[in-house]
Amino acid sequence: MTEADGEDKLVRERKEARLSAYATLREQRPELFVNPPGTAYEILLDRADQDRVAREVGELAVAFGFPEECADIGVVYRDPYVTLVRDAVRFRSGRVNTYIRFVTGAPGGGAAVLPVLDDGRIVLLHHFRHADRDWHWEIPRGFGAPGEEGATTARRELLEEVGGEVTEMIRLGEITTDTGMHGGRDQLYLARLASSSFAGTPGPEAREEGIDAFRALSPDEMRAELAEGHIHDGFTLAAWSLATARGLLGPASGA
Template sequence: MSAHDRAARKKVALRDYDALREQRPELFENPPGAACEILLDRADQERASDEASRAAVAAGLPESTGDIGVVYRDPYFRLVRDAVRFAHDKDRRLGTYIRIVPVSVSGGAAVLPVLTDGRVVLLHHFRHADRAWHWEIPRGFGAPGEDGAGTAAREVQEELGVHVADFTYLGAVSPDTGLRAGVDHLYLARIGAAQLADRPARGARVEGIDAYQAVPQGEFRAMVADRRISDAFTLSAYALAMAQGLLEGGR
């Protein structure tokens, strides 16, 4: 790649970075005591980028590994690489830190579906990321302009084929504070057993869902204990619902 092309690539990444700063200033704050300080001065960014690029090339990685800014984007996420100063390093060295920033400001949502007899509804869902099947609750990315409750209602409709108008808000969860910015929102939905179809509709099957299972809460706890349930959203929603006393009396 020519020097001109590299400069153009870096310019686009920084342009999108500045736009993100305008949209989401809270993501670029440097609170007191922060272990790494985000650098917004162009000269500092250039120095950090150059150092990271040299280290990357020496390690056999692409020179672009040192680019600062929005280095990738799709309809769901931006991949952001910040220039930073490591405040507690004795040399206060410069470096880079990468993070994922969802496009949706409100975040995604997950819903714990509970039948009127206390059973918890789980979906058998194939996930591409780890190429494995999981028992989990409905969840998904937020659409632009959609709040958490709107995402929750849409996901339950799409994945369970059930219309729910009233949700109980459980709280927010930070899925991976080491990599991803923002939170997702967790809800509980009460569903009548007659509302639940015997098998997923075609749209849900296209998404990788091949079965539903309504399990008593005792069986749910057993599934957690023997690691048949490992999905973080499912575990978090259940823990919050239990801690708030919303599942008392479930079998």
């Protein structure tokens, strides 16, 4: 076998492995591969179509200086938290291309929780995030375990990152964090905590996760922070918006 033959064999094995993982994901998560009536991007599930799209897009990728595997169809990356999928799709015009998206490991996604003390103050965490290499004021959140209910995920993340005694857990709704890339939804909750159980400073486990401080803000202080653009986290913005819309937070001064 020549060196070129060996490389061709490795390429075929790589593509087959990714398509095999794709087929397994389709069996486990069929909802991710639905083509509803009137869909704007039809997922092509026929192997001949997939091979044709991969070949055409791969040639184009190479012409622009990218590796040919940028066009591989299937599960192109996977770890315990994230699965990165590249689909072959047909647009309404009939044009074909690839479309990449990521899905969480568990069907239920993750959860975030807005902690509210019994005196009405909202607890935020000063959390360093690796993705943008910056600090954020935000609420607790995390990935769900396989088969885990959103409320269980939310309670676990709250106790790990803030601690305290939970007196009530209220489901707020769902959030799709990035409809252009993320194939899933996360659950949002509001948790009421006993003020007497709130430590005020992060413990060792929270610090290990990159949390170095807490703030407990009154509803008016929270509104001011939002208005001044000091809070950027989408989960926090969404949870606060839903809680406000449902009248679960204290009224503004003078209201």
